[in-house]
Amino acid sequence: MKWFLTIGLVTVLTACGADSKQTASTQAAAQQTYKWKLVTSWPKNFPGLGTAPEHFAERVNAMSGGRLTIQVFGANQLVPALQVFDAVSSGTVEMGHSGAYYWKGKAPAAQFFSAVPFGMTAQEMSSWLHYGGGMELWEEVYAPFNLVPLAGGSTGVQMGGWFNKEINSVDDLKGLKMRLPGLGGEVLSRMGGVPVSLPGGEIFTSLQTGAIDATEWVGPYNDLAFGLHEAAQFYYYPGWHEPGSVLEFIVNQEALAELPSDLQAIVRNAARAVNQDMIDEYTFRNIEALKTIQAMEGIQIKRFPDEVLSALRIETEQLLKEQAAADPMVSKVYASFSEFKEGVTAYHNLTERAYLDLRGE
Amino acid sequence: MKWFLTIGLVTVLTACGADSKQTASTQAAAQQTYKWKLVTSWPKNFPGLGTAPEHFAERVNAMSGGRLTIQVFGANQLVPALQVFDAVSSGTVEMGHSGAYYWKGKAPAAQFFSAVPFGMTAQEMSSWLHYGGGMELWEEVYAPFNLVPLAGGSTGVQMGGWFNKEINSVDDLKGLKMRLPGLGGEVLSRMGGVPVSLPGGEIFTSLQTGAIDATEWVGPYNDLAFGLHEAAQFYYYPGWHEPGSVLEFIVNQEALAELPSDLQAIVRNAARAVNQDMIDEYTFRNIEALKTIQAMEGIQIKRFPDEVLSALRIETEQLLKEQAAADPMVSKVYASFSEFKEGVTAYHNLTERAYLDLRGE
Numbered sequence: 001m002k003w004f005l006t007i008g009l010v011t012v013l014t015a016c017g018a019d020s021k022q023t024a025s026t027q028a029a030a031q032q033t034y035k036w037k038l039v040t041s042w043p044k045n046f047p048g049l050g051t052a053p054e055h056f057a058e059r060v061n062a063m064s065g066g067r068l069t070i071q072v073f074g075a076n077q078l079v080p081a082l083q084v085f086d087a088v089s090s091g092t093v094e095m096g097h098s099g100a101y102y103w104k105g106k107a108p109a110a111q112f113f114s115a116v117p118f119g120m121t122a123q124e125m126s127s128w129l130h131y132g133g134g135m136e137l138w139e140e141v142y143a144p145f146n147l148v149p150l151a152g153g154s155t156g157v158q159m160g161g162w163f164n165k166e167i168n169s170v171d172d173l174k175g176l177k178m179r180l181p182g183l184g185g186e187v188l189s190r191m192g193g194v195p196v197s198l199p200g201g202e203i204f205t206s207l208q209t210g211a212i213d214a215t216e217w218v219g220p221y222n223d224l225a226f227g228l229h230e231a232a233q234f235y236y237y238p239g240w241h242e243p244g245s246v247l248e249f250i251v252n253q254e255a256l257a258e259l260p261s262d263l264q265a266i267v268r269n270a271a272r273a274v275n276q277d278m279i280d281e282y283t284f285r286n287i288e289a290l291k292t293i294q295a296m297e298g299i300q301i302k303r304f305p306d307e308v309l310s311a312l313r314i315e316t317e318q319l320l321k322e323q324a325a326a327d328p329m330v331s332k333v334y335a336s337f338s339e340f341k342e343g344v345t346a347y348h349n350l351t352e353r354a355y356l357d358l359r360g361e
Numbered sequence: 362m363k364w365f366l367t368i369g370l371v372t373v374l375t376a377c378g379a380d381s382k383q384t385a386s387t388q389a390a391a392q393q394t395y396k397w398k399l400v401t402s403w404p405k406n407f408p409g410l411g412t413a414p415e416h417f418a419e420r421v422n423a424m425s426g427g428r429l430t431i432q433v434f435g436a437n438q439l440v441p442a443l444q445v446f447d448a449v450s451s452g453t454v455e456m457g458h459s460g461a462y463y464w465k466g467k468a469p470a471a472q473f474f475s476a477v478p479f480g481m482t483a484q485e486m487s488s489w490l491h492y493g494g495g496m497e498l499w500e501e502v503y504a505p506f507n508l509v510p511l512a513g514g515s516t517g518v519q520m521g522g523w524f525n526k527e528i529n530s531v532d533d534l535k536g537l538k539m540r541l542p543g544l545g546g547e548v549l550s551r552m553g554g555v556p557v558s559l560p561g562g563e564i565f566t567s568l569q570t571g572a573i574d575a576t577e578w579v580g581p582y583n584d585l586a587f588g589l590h591e592a593a594q595f596y597y598y599p600g601w602h603e604p605g606s607v608l609e610f611i612v613n614q615e616a617l618a619e620l621p622s623d624l625q626a627i628v629r630n631a632a633r634a635v636n637q638d639m640i641d642e643y644t645f646r647n648i649e650a651l652k653t654i655q656a657m658e659g660i661q662i663k664r665f666p667d668e669v670l671s672a673l674r675i676e677t678e679q680l681l682k683e684q685a686a687a688d689p690m691v692s693k694v695y696a697s698f699s700e701f702k703e704g705v706t707a708y709h710n711l712t713e714r715a716y717l718d719l720r721g722e
Binding site: 290294 | 423483484487493517598599601621623630637642645646647648651662670704708713715721
């Protein structure tokens with residue numbers, strides 16, 4: 001999926017965070033309390049995506065002994081889903097939780113820090129970001145916007161989506177109306193399909209009425225909650241379009257700098273803990289949800305044919321090369337991403353992949 | 362591998378941690394500083410395993426603003442590698458960093474929290490521990506010893522080891538002298554091999570002199586540092602014996618309880634951050650080390666034959682069933698572990714595995 005979006009009214013912002021704007025000596029800072037607002041692109045407490053920032057706030061509150069409290073807002077409670085970036089950039093609020101591919105209109109390289117078709121898994125992305133130079137590039141991309149990015153969780157390898165039409169060949173993609181935003185949608189379009197962008201709340205009805213033929217969303221846990229199995233019969237895998245989608249925390253640069261150094265470390269470590277906690281939770285809940293789906297009559301779980309996957313990969317590589325050629329920062333990030341991906345593919349072919357193949361037989 | 366062990370003298374322990382033993386009101390506690398000692402089973406700053414507890418101490422120090430400082434000791438600096446458990450249990454020191462399979466003599470179920478042949482990967486183990494009931498079982502196993510366990514990192518899927526003899530059939534395992542401790546060694550023994558336990562420091566010489574025919578250790582990064590490529594020519598995969606070895610932090614129960622609640626939260630969150638950071642670092646460094654090994658002349662990287670892997674798996678299942686039948690707590694932990702493994706195998710067959718197969722082709 002591209003994360004849940006709702007289109008809503010721009011809530012008039014009230015002035016906030018005033019008490020975090022004071023500068024103070026380290027001594028006084030140790031006594032000072034800070035109240036932050038964190039806006040998200042998800043409905044309040046939406047499973048997985050929306051609960052992660054809540055867990056973040058709980059961890060920060062516990063570690064700071066209440067010196068830094070963070071109030072979490074769902075989409076449209078303070079700002080609409082797609083204004084999270086601007087709200088944090090301008091300092092209207094101190095933090096956000098979202099997905100970097102939403103901001104490709106502002107910074108085309110941003111999408112490499114969220115989801116790239118035929119890219120890397122959750123574990124691989126975390127290694128690239130924290131050891132392979134990814135975070136430094138992400139910081140460089142966001143610095144002009146006054147934002148500090150932090151990895152904010154992953155859903156793991158997603159499912160390929162729910163279809164009301166069997167996909168047996170590349171020809172079956174022609175004219176296929178599928179809810180598939182972002183780079184994946186661009187690839188589908190190049191193959192003759194019709195990608196559609198829809199907010200999460202409209203997916204079920206569109207699929208049920210036949211307005212779309214297919215949709216991707218996330219994986220068993222989130223898909224089941226949306227009832228997509230009631231509107232389509234073929235559940236395809238693997239999720240070639242989002243193999244390791246990463247979420248983001250974004251922090252206003254001045255707001256972060258105004259915190260005493262211990263609270264800055266608490267913010268960074270809480271994000272790191274949540275970054276693993278989200279994939280832990282998704283893995284657990286997807287196991288249970290998949291069992292439920294597998295037990296349903298009339299649902300067929302199918303793998304995309306090799307021919308189709310090969311064609312999608314070729315189009316993806318072509319698209320990414322074109323985008324890199326068009327923008328120097330995309331070129332720089334794509335080079336780092338690709339080099340890491342090549343190396344980790346070779347390494348994981350002998351380890352993760354070889355082991356999962358052995359065990360799964 | 363089973364983690365690096367050195368056999369050394371028991372250093373006479375000096376009384377320590379006295380200033381962390383005071384109870385105090387929350388108000389006073391906020392001002393109080395605590396100095397902890399953390400003993401490990403690895404040489405000081407040993408790559409990956411030994412640097413992780415150092416990173417942990419740095420994170421705690423930064424987040425607590427120096428209120429909780431943790432001094433990290435390598436094996437034999439305060440206590441020998443295999444006395445970490447006892448030293449923390451007795452309260453001689455407040456914390457340790459080690460691997461749970463070392464303690465199977467004290468608690469046979471402990472090994473399920475570290476490395477189980479044909480078990481789960483790093484990501485799967487983290488999900489089982491933090492959402493699937495694994496941590497609660499681990500706490501139950503360690504409670505009689507006055508210890509609180511925390512997941513403390515993972516090396517990822519290990520390599521199968523370095524061999525001076527090609528393995529083409531099950532018969533080639535007969536009489537094979539291999540450094541392979543723990544459950545993996547027991548499996549080898551049941552198949553006619555001769556498992557040998559050796560501390561890390563003796564592996565290279567034993568392999569070079571022919572005292573052993575083969576050895577497993579960790580993966581490209583740690584193996585290269587040991588120079589194992591200079592003593593053997595066949596590098597086998599996958600690491601069926603340790604697919605997702607987990608490290609542990611152990612905390613003395615009273616020492617933890619005496620901390621104010623914010624510092625307790627800092628300890629727990631720092632461990633969680635390090636738990637992901639270690640696999641991030643191993644992934645990155647293994648990529649580079651594998652490239653180096655692949656470029657070496659005379660080294661052959663080979664997959665174990667299917668016949669051999671199948672036989673190893675059958676023996677492993679038999680061994681685990683026997684161990685479960687012999688101990689009620691092992692039975693309880695094995696049931697939870699197995700149920701989670703079965704579920705995550707089905708889920709990852711459609712996601713992680715299907716995707717890695719697609720990409721790696």
